[in-house]
Structure formats: structure tokens, C-alpha cells
Amino acid sequence: xxxxATRTLIEGGFxxxxxxxxEVRTQILQAISSGEWxxxxxxxxxxxxxxxxxxxxGTLRKAVDDLTVTGVLVRQxxxxxxxxxxxxxxxxxxxxxxxxxxxxxxxxxxxxxxxKMTIADEFAADxxxxxxxxxxxxxxxxxxxxxxxxxxxxxxxxxxxxxxxTREVIKNRNTTLYQMYQDKFEVTVIRxxxxxxxxxxxxxQGKLLEIDAGSPVLRINRVAYSFNNQPVELRLSFANTxxxxxxxx
Amino acid sequence: xxxxATRTLIEGGFxxxxxxxxEVRTQILQAISSGEWxxxxxxxxxxxxxxxxxxxxGTLRKAVDDLTVTGVLVRQxxxxxxxxxxxxxxxxxxxxxxxxxxxxxxxxxxxxxxxKMTIADEFAADxxxxxxxxxxxxxxxxxxxxxxxxxxxxxxxxxxxxxxxTREVIKNRNTTLYQMYQDKFEVTVIRxxxxxxxxxxxxxQGKLLEIDAGSPVLRINRVAYSFNNQPVELRLSFANTxxxxxxxx
DNA sequence: CAGTGGTCTAGACCACATT
DNA sequence: ATGTGGTCTAGACCACTGT
Numbered sequence: 001x002x003x004x005a006t007r008t009l010i011e012g013g014f015x016x017x018x019x020x021x022x023e024v025r026t027q028i029l030q031a032i033s034s035g036e037w038x039x040x041x042x043x044x045x046x047x048x049x050x051x052x053x054x055x056x057x058g059t060l061r062k063a064v065d066d067l068t069v070t071g072v073l074v075r076q077x078x079x080x081x082x083x084x085x086x087x088x089x090x091x092x093x094x095x096x097x098x099x100x101x102x103x104x105x106x107x108x109x110x111x112x113x114x115x116k117m118t119i120a121d122e123f124a125a126d127x128x129x130x131x132x133x134x135x136x137x138x139x140x141x142x143x144x145x146x147x148x149x150x151x152x153x154x155x156x157x158x159x160x161x162x163x164x165x166t167r168e169v170i171k172n173r174n175t176t177l178y179q180m181y182q183d184k185f186e187v188t189v190i191r192x193x194x195x196x197x198x199x200x201x202x203x204x205q206g207k208l209l210e211i212d213a214g215s216p217v218l219r220i221n222r223v224a225y226s227f228n229n230q231p232v233e234l235r236l237s238f239a240n241t242x243x244x245x246x247x248x249x
Numbered sequence: 250x251x252x253x254a255t256r257t258l259i260e261g262g263f264x265x266x267x268x269x270x271x272e273v274r275t276q277i278l279q280a281i282s283s284g285e286w287x288x289x290x291x292x293x294x295x296x297x298x299x300x301x302x303x304x305x306x307g308t309l310r311k312a313v314d315d316l317t318v319t320g321v322l323v324r325q326x327x328x329x330x331x332x333x334x335x336x337x338x339x340x341x342x343x344x345x346x347x348x349x350x351x352x353x354x355x356x357x358x359x360x361x362x363x364x365k366m367t368i369a370d371e372f373a374a375d376x377x378x379x380x381x382x383x384x385x386x387x388x389x390x391x392x393x394x395x396x397x398x399x400x401x402x403x404x405x406x407x408x409x410x411x412x413x414x415t416r417e418v419i420k421n422r423n424t425t426l427y428q429m430y431q432d433k434f435e436v437t438v439i440r441x442x443x444x445x446x447x448x449x450x451x452x453x454q455g456k457l458l459e460i461d462a463g464s465p466v467l468r469i470n471r472v473a474y475s476f477n478n479q480p481v482e483l484r485l486s487f488a489n490t491x492x493x494x495x496x497x498x
Numbered sequence: 499c500a501g502t503g504g505t506c507t508a509g510a511c512c513a514c515a516t517t
Numbered sequence: 518a519t520g521t522g523g524t525c526t527a528g529a530c531c532a533c534t535g536t
Contacts, residue, residue, distance in 0.1 A: 047502095057527080058526070061503090078533035097497075196490075216448055241446035246445040308506055325514095327520080329520095
């Protein structure tokens with residue numbers, strides 16, 4: 001009987017050889033990226049999802065578990081399961097890794113520095129998986145922790161994904177950039193990949209960081225990905241680690 | 250009936266309020282750290298573990314799942330569940346984060362530099378959670394990737410945890426340090442915490458790294474923990490990131 | 499109170515490894 | 518053929534939230 005039920009589902013449209021819970025996970029992701037459930041929305045109850053996907057609680061929960069550990073869904077006991085929204089807390093917890101020495105993690109003060117349009121050079125094209133010369137938005141921010149300048153962030157966005165992005169959109173927000181990507185452009189960052197190295201800071205960076213040119217800085221190369229692993233943001237951060245450290249995870 | 254079974258177990262010695270699968274996870278960890286199952290050993294089958302802990306498959310598997318994602322156990326379909334052993338592959342995969350630019354991850358060539366006994370200064374005492382002045386082993390290694398010097402590692406171990414540790418033990422091994430800790434001293438590293446910053450390299454470090462003193466280096470502060478979250482190793486790495494990068498995760 | 503997710507059961511069959 | 522972990526079922530009760 002159990003076996004028959006499983007067989008029926010597989011023959012009914014699922015790929016064979018793929019565990020049911022992975023199929024369910026994929027279908028939930030598709031429902032989100034197709035817009036059926038938007039950021040902040042509550043999903044149907046687990047029992048309803050079981051009916052919809054024709055699976056048992058255990059299988060459904062295994063699929064949802066996967067999506068909660070990757071940060072796509074958030075469960076709240078007694079309330080429901082929700083599509084994760086970006087927030088300051090989520091940004092600090094999942095995406096921002098500079099921590100003041102001898103202090104708690106905190107959301108940085110962000111000072112807008114510059115906005116301009118540019119085109120992808122070889123490096124940016126490679127990182128963002130776009131063609132050489134693709135139009136990009138370039139934003140420069142300065143981040144401070146505890147009243148001290150911590151890093152300079154050079155941000156590059158494929159302009160095609162952010163139609164109508166202007167200096168004013170950047171300056172007039174009162175949320176994190178990732179919240180704004182989500183609310184204004186329906187671009188949801190769900191994962192980032194970072195690579196770190198040590199570098200000497202340039203004259204321009206030194207002025208912004210308020211340290212001497214030639215001082216050592218931590219260089220953080222971050223690419224942010226949306227659903228379906230599409231790169232949506234390249235961010236080069238140059239951090240002065242005199243008063244803060246980088247803590248992975 | 251289900252409810253009664255659960256109640257019986259809780260009343261029979263488990264703490265109430267704690268999920269059964271967490272109790273099971275704790276008991277498995279205790280069995281490992283008590284030596285009942287050693288690194289590389291196969292655990293009893295899942296069905297036998299169900300009987301031993303008086304839980305169902307689902308609960309047992311949830312406990313074992315937790316221990317596999319944290320790297321304590323390794324499952325092999327058709328063969329069994331094993332206590333994880335340290336190996337080159339595991340070291341690269343879980344604990345070593347320097348990756349050559351434009352190349353695959355690889356295990357570094359390790360050149361022994363120095364061995365000496367010392368005592369914990371304030372910093373080391375804090376990091377290793379020992380008293381000021383506690384005897385420590387201090388090992389200096391030089392790591393190379395692709396034929397180029399990549400980093401200098403300063404390693405500090407609480408001498409009490411490594412009785413009989415000598416220069417010869419270090420030099421005559423043909424395994425990773427973590428394998429040696431496990432095989433010769435029954436110290437099993439299951440987790441590390443790292444913090445990164447940028448620094449300028451000293452004259453001594455410059456000579457070992459074969460770069461100019463004053464060059465920027467990546468400073469990696471790593472503390473390794475055994476079961477029960479006991480710190481067992483402090484490692485300060487100074488990396489030349491000209492030919493490699495640090496990749497978290 | 500009703501409704502949600504959280505935990506747990508007592509099995510079953512499937513895929514893989516070893517003998 | 519046997520034994521292992523991997524997947525899945527069809528429920529149950531528990532803990533928490535909001536009315």
C-alpha cells in the first residue's frame with residue numbers, strides 16, 4: 001500500500017530516482033520564485049502541503065527542513081511557516097561577518113558615497129556570469145561599527161535585474177540593501193560566497209577608511225546568489241581590521 | 250500507546266522538556282567520548298540503536314542526522330554508521346580554508362620549523378580557557394600550496410592534554426596533525442572557530458614566508474574544540490594571499 | 499478554544515554493499 | 518541472500534500562538 005502510493009506519485013509526473021522530499025523542495029522553491037508565495041507570506045499549513053504534494057508529514061517536513069536551514073523558509077511554532085524576509089537581524093546573522101573586537105555583533109552604520117553606471121570588465125563579468133561590457137550599477141558605501149569606519153564596499157549589480165535603479169532609490173531607503181532588492185526589484189538574495197585575502201589600501205581607500213595608504217586591509221570578495229543560483233550582486237569590501245574582525249559563519 | 254511509551258522513557262531517567270532525539274544524540278556523544286566507540290568504529294545498526302535507546306527509527310535517525318552534519322558520525326549506505334576519523338580529505342574539506350587561486354583545493358605541504366615548551370600568556374590562556382602560566386606545547390609549521398609558501402602556523406596545545414608530546418612525535422608522523430592528536434593522544438577535534446584580520450608581517454615571518462617584512466598578510470586565529478566544547482588547540486596562521494585565498498565553509 | 503508547527507511512533511519498501 | 522542505511526507512510530500527542 002505504501003509502496004503503491006509512492007509508485008503512483010512517481011509515475012504521475014515526478015522524476016524517478018529522485019527522492020520525493022527533494023521533488024517537494026524543488027516545487028516549493030518554484031512556487032516562491034514564480035511569485036505564488038512572496039517574501040513574508042505564510043505558506044499553507046503542513047497538513048495542506050501534504051495534500052497538495054501527495055506526501056506524508058515526514059516527507060513534507062524533510063523538504064521544509066532543508067529550506068529552513070538554507071534560510072528560504074522560517075518556521076514559527078504555533079503561527080505558521082513563512083517565506084523568509086530580509087531584515088537587519090537576518091543580514092547580521094547570515095550575511096555580515098565583521099564583528100567589533102570586544103563587543104557584540106551589530107548592524108553597521110552605512111554612509112552612501114557614490115553611485116554610477118559602468119560596464120562589466122573581465123573580472124566582474126566572470127564573477128556575475130554576464131558578458132564583458134554588460135551594463136552594471138556601481139554603488140560605493142562606507143560602513144562603520146561603534147563609531148569607527150570599518151570598511152569600504154564597492155557594489156556591482158547587473159543593471160538588467162534592477163530596472164529603474166537610481167542614486168535616489170539607494171539614498172532614500174531606510175532598510176538594508178538586500179531588503180530593498182527584495183521589495184523594489186523582487187530580487188531575493190538567498191546565499192553568498194566569499195573569498196578573503198590581505199591587501200594594501202590605496203590612496204583613495206585610505207582617505208575613506210581614515211587610515212594611511214599602504215596600511216594592510218582585509219579584502220572580501222562576495223558574490224550574492226538568488227534562487228536557481230543566479231549571481232545578482234558582486235561586492236568588494238576593504239576592511240580595516242584594527243577594531244573589528246571577520247568571523248565566518 | 251505512543252504517548253505512554255514516551256512518558257515511560259522520560260520518567261525512566263531522561264530529563265523532561267528535552268526532546269528525545271537530543272537525549273539520544275547526547276548519549277551517543279557520551280558513548281564516543283567515553284571510549285565505547287572509537288574513531289573508525291562502526292556503531293551498532295540503526296535498529297539495534299533503536300532498541301538500546303528505546304526510540305523509534307525516526308527519532309534515532311534524527312539524532313544521528315545531527316551528528317553527521319556536525320561531522321561526528323559518517324553514514325555509508327549498505328555498510329553502516331561510523332565514528333568519523335580524521336584524514337587528509339576531511340582536513341581539507343572541513344578545517345583547511347586556504348585555496349590556491351585558479352586551482353582546486355589541495356592538502357598543503359607541511360614543513361616543520363620549530364618545537365618548544367612555553368607557558369600560556371594572557372591571550373593564549375583566554376583562547377584555550379586555561380590559567381595564566383599553564384604549560385603549553387608550541388609548534389611552528391610552514392605550509393605550501395602548489396610549490397609556493399602559503400602560511401606560517403603557530404600552534405599552541407595545553408601540555409596536559411598531550412602527555413609525551415615531543416619534537417620527534419611531530420616530525421615522525423605521516424598524517425595530519427589532527428589524525429595524530431586522535432591516534433596518539435585520543436584528542437578528537439570536532440569543531441573549529443576562526444577569526445580573521447589583516448596584518449603586516451614581521452621580519453621573522455617575512456623570512457619564513459619568503460616575502461618582504463611589512464607586506465600585508467592574512468591573520469587567522471583558530472581555536473579547535475573537542476567533544477564537550479573543550480578547547481584543545483590554538484593556531485595562529487599568517488598567510489600570504491598572493492597565490493591563495495581564504496574560502497569560508 | 500482552535501490551529502499551528504514540533505516531536506514521535508511502528509512499521510514498510512528501496513538502494514546499496516558484502517558475502 | 519543477507520544486512521545495511523535511505524526513504525516514506527499514516528497517523529498520534531505535545532507545545533505554542535492567537536482568539
